[in-house]
Every structure is written in C-alpha cells, then in structure tokens.
Amino acid sequence: MLKQIEGGVCAPRGFRANGVHCGIRKNKEKKDLALIVSDVRCRTACVYTTNLVKGAPILVTREHVKDGYARAVIVNSGNANTCNANGVEIAEQMCALVERYTNIPASDVVVASTGVIGQELSVAPIAAGMPDLVSGLGDRSSAAAEAIMTTDTVKKEIAFAFTAGGKECRIGAIAKGVGMICPNMATMLMFITTDAAISSQMLQRALSEDVKRSLNMLSVDRDTSTNDTLCIMADGLAGNAEIAAPGADYRAFCRALHAVTVAMCRMLAADGEGATKLIECRVRGAKTQKTADLCAKSVINSNLVKAAMFGADANWGRVLCALGYAGAAIDVDAIDVDFASSAGRVAVCRSGRGVSFSEEEAKRVLSEREIGIEVDLHGGRRCATAWGCDLTYEYVKINGDYRT
Amino acid sequence: MLKQIEGGVCAPRGFRANGVHCGIRKNKEKKDLALIVSDVRCRTACVYTTNLVKGAPILVTREHVKDGYARAVIVNSGNANTCNANGVEIAEQMCALVERYTNIPASDVVVASTGVIGQELSVAPIAAGMPDLVSGLGDRSSAAAEAIMTTDTVKKEIAFAFTAGGKECRIGAIAKGVGMICPNMATMLMFITTDAAISSQMLQRALSEDVKRSLNMLSVDRDTSTNDTLCIMADGLAGNAEIAAPGADYRAFCRALHAVTVAMCRMLAADGEGATKLIECRVRGAKTQKTADLCAKSVINSNLVKAAMFGADANWGRVLCALGYAGAAIDVDAIDVDFASSAGRVAVCRSGRGVSFSEEEAKRVLSEREIGIEVDLHGGRRCATAWGCDLTYEYVKINGDYRT
Numbered sequence A, B: 001m002l003k004q005i006e007g008g009v010c011a012p013r014g015f016r017a018n019g020v021h022c023g024i025r026k027n028k029e030k031k032d033l034a035l036i037v038s039d040v041r042c043r044t045a046c047v048y049t050t051n052l053v054k055g056a057p058i059l060v061t062r063e064h065v066k067d068g069y070a071r072a073v074i075v076n077s078g079n080a081n082t083c084n085a086n087g088v089e090i091a092e093q094m095c096a097l098v099e100r101y102t103n104i105p106a107s108d109v110v111v112a113s114t115g116v117i118g119q120e121l122s123v124a125p126i127a128a129g130m131p132d133l134v135s136g137l138g139d140r141s142s143a144a145a146e147a148i149m150t151t152d153t154v155k156k157e158i159a160f161a162f163t164a165g166g167k168e169c170r171i172g173a174i175a176k177g178v179g180m181i182c183p184n185m186a187t188m189l190m191f192i193t194t195d196a197a198i199s200s201q202m203l204q205r206a207l208s209e210d211v212k213r214s215l216n217m218l219s220v221d222r223d224t225s226t227n228d229t230l231c232i233m234a235d236g237l238a239g240n241a242e243i244a245a246p247g248a249d250y251r252a253f254c255r256a257l258h259a260v261t262v263a264m265c266r267m268l269a270a271d272g273e274g275a276t277k278l279i280e281c282r283v284r285g286a287k288t289q290k291t292a293d294l295c296a297k298s299v300i301n302s303n304l305v306k307a308a309m310f311g312a313d314a315n316w317g318r319v320l321c322a323l324g325y326a327g328a329a330i331d332v333d334a335i336d337v338d339f340a341s342s343a344g345r346v347a348v349c350r351s352g353r354g355v356s357f358s359e360e361e362a363k364r365v366l367s368e369r370e371i372g373i374e375v376d377l378h379g380g381r382r383c384a385t386a387w388g389c390d391l392t393y394e395y396v397k398i399n400g401d402y403r404t
Helices: A056-064 A087-102 A124-135 A141-147 A200-213 A248-270 A289-301 A303-310 A317-324 A359-366 A393-400 B056-064 B087-102 B124-135 B141-147 B200-213 B248-270 B289-301 B303-310 B317-324 B359-366 B393-400
Strands: A003-005 A015-020 A033-048 A069-077 A109-114 A156-164 A167-176 A189-194 A229-234 A278-286 A336-341 A344-350 A370-376 A382-389 B003-005 B015-020 B033-048 B069-077 B109-114 B156-164 B167-176 B189-194 B229-234 B278-286 B336-341 B344-350 B370-376 B382-389
Touching: A015 A124, A015 A141, A033 A056, A033 A124, A033 A141, A033 A189, A033 A200, A056 A087, A056 A109, A056 A229, A069 A087, A069 A141, A069 A189, A069 A229, A087 A109, A087 A124, A109 A189, A109 A229, A141 A156, A141 A167, A156 A248, A167 A248, A189 A248, A200 A229, A200 A248, A248 A278, A248 A382, A278 A289, A278 A303, A289 A303, A289 A317, A289 A370, A289 A382, A303 A317, A303 B393, A317 A370, A336 A359, A344 A359, A393 B303, A393 B393, B015 B124, B015 B141, B033 B056, B033 B124, B033 B141, B033 B189, B033 B200, B056 B087, B056 B109, B056 B229, B069 B087, B069 B141, B069 B189, B069 B229, B087 B109, B087 B124, B109 B189, B109 B229, B141 B156, B141 B167, B156 B248, B167 B248, B189 B248, B200 B229, B200 B248, B248 B278, B248 B382, B278 B289, B278 B303, B289 B303, B289 B317, B289 B370, B289 B382, B303 B317, B317 B370, B336 B359, B344 B359
Parallel strands: A069 A109, A189 A229, A278 A370, B069 B109, B189 B229, B278 B370
Antiparallel strands: A003 A156, A015 A033, A033 A069, A033 A229, A156 A167, A167 A189, A278 A382, A336 A344, A336 A370, B003 B156, B015 B033, B033 B069, B033 B229, B156 B167, B167 B189, B278 B382, B336 B344, B336 B370
C-alpha cells in the first residue's frame, strides 16, 4: 500500500515551497535560498551531525524545535555559516526574516546552511531575496531541492502515499548530499514533510530508529560534516487518527519513512562527489547487528575498494581486507563474497579463499552503474546494507579545487 | 651522537643482503625476491598487522620467531600469498629453500610477501632464483630494498650510527609502503638490522613502544593491510655490553631506532600511492596522548583534507571538521590551525574561527612538497605527529587498475 507519487515536499497536504537565487553564490543561474512552509504548526523531529564542530544553524534550530514544533524551514547553499564569530546571530536573523515576510514566528523556523566553512555569511542577499522567495511559494518542491544543491549534479526529491487509520497519507522529501557525507546521525541536509497525524514522541522515535538503517549506513567519503541536519515535519492534515502508539498505523508510517530515506540514500550515494557508480554492500550471516553494520560500512568506506569499483576491477582481496579491519569479531575463513549487478553475478570468494571466475564476466558485471557487493559471514542471522560510491579522478578534482 | 650513514640493512656488522628477479613478476627489469642474512643468530622482535585477515607468511613467521631468534629474512613482491588455500605451505617452502641454500635452519627464517591478495603463489620461480640470490649475498641492501617494492616509486633504506656502552653501534633498515598503509602495528614491510647487543625483552619493548609514535601514526589510505610486518634483528656484533635494562644505553638505542622509523615514515608517506606531497600533522596542547593521536590521525586520514592539499587549497574548515569527528573530547572553540612549509607559515584559524590571510601566500606555502598542518588544541600538554600524503588522480588511477 505504498505508492510513489510526484511532488516532493509539497506532496503532503498543507506544504508549500520555493527556491530562488538571492546572491550568496556568484553564479546567477544557481539558486541558493530555499523555503518550505506549512499552513499549520507541525510536529517536528530532527537529528543532527555528531561532529563536535557544529554549524551555527544547528545551534539555533535545536532551540527552535525544543518544543517539538516548527512551521517553516529556511536553507541557504554557498556558505555553511560554520566557524564564524557571528554565526548564531546570522542564523537568527535568517529566522527573523522568515517571520517578517510570512508571520510565522522565528521560534518556529528551522534554519540550515551548506557550503564553505569559515567564511562569514552576509544576511544582505538573503534579506534582498525574501520578497521573491515568499511570493513564489507554491507547489515548487523542485525549486527548493535545486536551491540546496552544492556540487550535487541532480536534485533529490521523492514522495510516497500510504494509508494510516483508513486515510491516505503522504510523505515527501528533498535532500542534498555529495561531499562530507558519512553521517553518524543524518546526511548533509534532508527535509521530510508528511501530512500524517502523529505524536511528537512517535515522530522522533520513528526518525531516530530509521536513521540507524538508512542515513547512518551511507558514506561517500567518511568525512562527517559539521552541518548534517535531517528534519521531519508532520502537519496532520491527512485526517487520520493521530498515531500515538506502536501498532499497524505506526508500522505503515515507518515503512513509508524508510522508503523515503532509503531512496534518498541511494540517490545521495549515486551522486556522491565525482561518483560514476552506486555501490551497495549487503552483509548477511552476522552474529550481531553491530558486526553487520561495521562490516558493511568498512567495505563501503575503503578507498581501495572504491577505486577498484571505479576501474571495474574484481579485486575481492580488498573486500576481505576491509572486512578484516572492520573492528568486528568475524571468522575470516568463513567469508563468501559475490559481485552482482543487472549484468549478472560472480562468485569471487568462498570460505575466505579465492575461487576461479571469468575476469571478462566480472568486468561486465562491474561495468554497470549500480554494483552490489554481497558478503556472507556465515556467523549468524543479522544483516545490513550500506551505500557508497566509487572513488574517481573527478572526486579529487572537485575537492582539490572546491573553493576556487 | 646519532649520525646518518650509508649501507641500509648491511650497515650493521654481520649482515648481508641481496635482491634478484626470479620471475614472480612478468617484468624482468623488476626485482621480486629479497634475502637478508646474518652471520650469527639474532635476537629478533616483530610486530604485525592487526587485520583479522592475515597473510600466510605472518602465520609462519610468528612461529619461527616465537623463541626470540632468527637469522634470515626472505621476502617476495608481486604476490601477497594471502587468502590462498596453500598459503602456509608455500611460506614454509620458502623458508626451507633458505635452509637448503644457506644452511640456516628454516625455523630461523622470517618470511614475508607483498602484492596481490588471493592469487596462488608458485614456489617454482623462487626455487629457481635461489642460487643467484644466495651467491650474490653481500653489501647489497639496495638490491633487497628494490626487490620488495610494489608500486613504490623510490626504494627506501636508511642507516644510523650511535654509541652504546662506549662502542659504536649501527642500525639500518629497508622498507616498502605505498598502498594499504594505515598500520595499527606496522607498515607494509620494514626490516631493521642492528649490531647492538640487546636482550630479547628490551628489543621487543623498544620496538613495541616505538611503533606507537612512528608507524602507527602513518596513514596513506586508511586501509590496514593484511601483510604488515615490521621485524628487527640484533646480532650483537658491535661488542657493546648487552642492553638488558632501561638506562642510558637503552635510551641511545631507542633514539637510534626512532630516527630510523621516523625517517622511514616520512619516506613512506612521501611515496604514498600517487602522492605529490608529504603531509605532517603536528598536534599540540592535547589533554591526553590519546586525544593528540586521534586528532593528528583524523586530519591525516581525511580525504577532503588530502584532496585540498593536492590542490594547494587552504581549506582549513576541513581540518576543523576532521578534528570535530576525531572521537576525542576537545574544545572546538579553542583550536588554532596554521599551515607551514619551507615557503613560510600561515595562520588560518584562531579559537575555532577563521582569521583573514593572504590566499596567495597560502597557495605558495601549500605548493611545497612537504606540508605541515599545525594544530594547537589549547587543552593540555600532550602532542603527536602523524604522517600522510595528498589524494591525487594518480592514486585513483593506480588503484582502479592495479591488477591489470
């Protein structure tokens, strides 16, 4: 009963969005300011980066959603507003601007920034951009998704419809990813809207549980950002009986939320900086969940595995090596490894030893855009999936010259 | 009283070495088999990779040095002899070949292999190469250093003279590095010889202490290899009174050992796969040694910092970011960061905030071959140095196509 629909963050009833170019970025073709507003106050839950260096917007947002409610999200790209002396002040001014132009109290505004660290963010272009941003609010999820992009090559939005309490509910999201992606809490920036009625407590619980199996299993480059923010707002306009306890409705909500976050993880990994391939590592047969998680993430994070995937090289020894230093107690002599894609499947390792395979066939399998690395630890029944991408010349190029 | 001298592993009295092409590698120009022998039995200490997947040679070496003695080292490049069903058998055959051609008991032979994982290593070319390898034994440290290279672009050897108990002692080493370098115990392969007389216990203690401040602080790509082996052999021929307890002689020995290992770390980092720059991160003002270590290694390991260094981009926000996720309890609002090289020094961050600096000057500083990233945590008195290199197109190229 889960159906993908159009509309991104504006698919759920009661949400409008927009994105404009206000001038934080020099390139006038590139939108750099986004706004999402709800017709009514929303139950709101967030998770943030675990990095000790936290962007100033996170400090302000944390205060604003302390009461479990928010009504708007303002986001700029082009500047992270992090490690600046006046960062908190600027983030508060952004929220005040939302209040001035929409009458939504500043204390109900979620604020986020993404871009370069350590350069002062001027509020002037943001103030100048507000009239257009607000007057254009509507069914414009795509404009908002565009405005939060940095080196993303495609905008990320998605929405699903599901049923809870006999009512059709909707959930939608926009996100940005690319570099500094190794969330321990959330990815760079993701904003989810839903019209399902759900209590604050169940909303936070659903979000906190979900990230363990979604965004925390995503890694583009192992660098946990200073500004990661994942925010979900629920305005309750679907008319379902409020989800206030575990049960069938809560499970339906969690399934829909997970569909959103996993779809986003795949999009974020596939569009990792410089990436040409989405890599999905599926580990099964683990004794504990922690072992499954550590092993899947260790493979996804290995530069040597990532570079081999870029070269479509079935160098499975690097997968074994990454499993060996994952920090989990595993029996390395029991490990099986397969490479899989839409072009087929190749068994490359059985019981920790190489098996003979056709290099030609392996090359064909690994030349696809989506690669599965399948690991069976033969040690138990837990499994985990992690998402990442290959390591390419382009990653080095983008990151060797990001600020210029 | 520490003087750099020529001769590598053959600088200490009693050691001979050689390296030949025996045919494990197709390229006849590339030596692939090395041997080091001592005239007498040596006190021998080793440290190995912490990777759970361990090369078969490590299993055999561990048995052979259990009694604290060895007399020869045989090493091949081109094949790691790891994850193969007959790995231990082949490693034992290599030791038996040494016995056959030198009369040194197989149980006194240290064996190591480096190269591709998971391809069977044939002993035939090694057997065929033994006569030349043994007949050419002499003052040929360089030939041995060449024979253990994989994608290394320069051979690594060094030697020092020092004084203990009134006698001139010598210590020398050869090493190989490049990829899969993030030792938790030792780097890929390093063999150290010394003619100092020192007890087995003090030798192991000196080595185990030393790696904490040397090889464990080196990271090329965060991938801890399956085959890392660091071995030191002391034949006692310098004639000094045996170093059997802490004291001035032990300190002199440790200083010489540290001079060897640090020089090697710098060489290994500078010649990291695809590297154009040596990066040295010096952290001071840490409350604990663990904090200092975690912070220095986190900076050295960040792909984003490494790529910025490749681009000579003073993107200090990435240094702050890496410190923030290092896993240490630090006050991010107290951090100072400078970039330094032979071209000068630029202060880029004070108290966790950016300070204005000349981009042109920073570019000049960061365009050198050796870059220092200097971090003051202002939280205590402990310090640490870690070594790494930049992340380049060439790293991706080498590792996207290593087996072909």
